[in-house]
Structures are given as structure tokens and as C-alpha cells.
Amino acid sequence: MFTGEKINAKDQNEFYKELNMYLKALIEDESDWLAGISNASALLYMMLPNINWAGFYLYKKDQLILGPFQGKPACVRIPIGKGVCGTAAKTREIQLVPDVHQFPGHIACDAASESEIVLPIIKGDQLIGVLDIDSPIKNRFNEGDAEGLSQFVEILNQYLDWEQ
Numbered sequence: 001m002f003t004g005e006k007i008n009a010k011d012q013n014e015f016y017k018e019l020n021m022y023l024k025a026l027i028e029d030e031s032d033w034l035a036g037i038s039n040a041s042a043l044l045y046m047m048l049p050n051i052n053w054a055g056f057y058l059y060k061k062d063q064l065i066l067g068p069f070q071g072k073p074a075c076v077r078i079p080i081g082k083g084v085c086g087t088a089a090k091t092r093e094i095q096l097v098p099d100v101h102q103f104p105g106h107i108a109c110d111a112a113s114e115s116e117i118v119l120p121i122i123k124g125d126q127l128i129g130v131l132d133i134d135s136p137i138k139n140r141f142n143e144g145d146a147e148g149l150s151q152f153v154e155i156l157n158q159y160l161d162w163e164q
Contacts (some may be wrong), residue, residue, distance in 0.1 A: 016148025
């Protein structure tokens, strides 16, 4: 059973170091990707302050399909290249959006969302999907979040068998 306490770090680097240690402990003995990303979304939702949605969209049949998440019900299908998630999937680059209302073509699944960070999940040269996190606060995410969450995604790729 996971008994992780809220992270009380002195800075952002320490926060992500602890968060990523929690993730590793949760998934290192379980390679099933569905179980892994289910726990990963719950961990993010529980530990990240000031967020209202954390979850995954998985690449399938040339689109992104909703995967495990925490938060309000969400859009089920996102075309590649559309919205923040579709753009991250198409460009294979992190999308750090300080104000979602300024992002051309933003797809509003939760009207309370004000900022967003989306990280593509790529193993080898294969697009697996994206990790999507929303916040009800503008400018919630920064480069430190992008770096810490990139390590989070690397841990997922290290331990999960995406082909099961």
C-alpha cells in the first residue's frame, strides 16, 4: 500500500527528486503500463499543488485517446496537431502554456483550467502518448516543472512495458 506523505521540499528540484522516487517505488516491480500510468496519474494529482487535472492520452490510430487520469471527465479523442496535447504529440516537444486562452486551438475540457503542461512520451522513436497536467492558475508551470516531469516520463519509459 502506498503511504506517501505530501512532499514538503525546500525547492522545486528537491520536490521533483522526491516525487520521482515515489514514482519509481510505485512502478519498479510492476511493468504493466496500464497499472503504471494509473498510479502515476494518481500520484501527480495527489502531490502536485495547484492542479485540477493530471493524466495521459495514448497514441492510437493516428489520434490521442484518453487514458488514466485524475480530475473532471475529459475529452476522449484529440486529433494529432490539435490543442496543446495534439501539438505536443505532433512536434514531440514539451508544451509549456502559461495561459491556455492564448494558445491557438486550445481544447477546453475543463473551463477552470488556466495553464497547462504537456509532455510527449516517446520510447525509441515511437510515440506512446502524452502526459497532460492542467492548473486553475495562470503561469503555474515553469522550466523546472518541465525538467522534473521529463524525468518522471523517463522513469515511466524505464520501467513500463508499453507493448503489453
